[in-house]
Amino acid sequence: MDTATTSTNGSTxxxxxxxxxxxxxxxxxxxxxxxxxxxxxxxxxNLATEKAQVKATG
Structure with missing residues (x-):
């Protein structure tokens, strides 16, 4: 499942x-x-979990 979380510094x-x-x-x-x-x-x-974690702004 894809997820998104917005932090207090404006990045997601x-x-x-x-x-x-x-x-x-x-x-x-x-x-x-x-x-x-x-x-x-x-x-x-991560190859083992088949997940990508990305931090983005804007």
């Missing part, structure tokens, strides 16, 4: 399900793509 934390990743290279590519999205300040992807 998102958690996304990411399926289809099979290796650390997949994780790196997904993280790089997420970090290139305008407004994204942090992105972390």
């Amino acid at each position: 934390d998102f958690t996304f399900n990411v399926s289809g990743m099979t290796c650390a290279s997949c994780v790196a590519r997904v993280e790089k793509a997420l970090k290139n999205v305008p407004g994204v300040t942090q992105a972390s992807v």
Whole structure:
């Protein structure tokens, strides 16, 4: 399930399900793509849980 939480500093934390990743290279590519999205300040992807955690502003 995808979730979003807004913090008091104006940023929003998102958690996304990411399926289809099979290796650390997949994780790196997904993280790089997420970090290139305008407004994204942090992105972390976990292969084992198949989840991406993203912090964004704006």
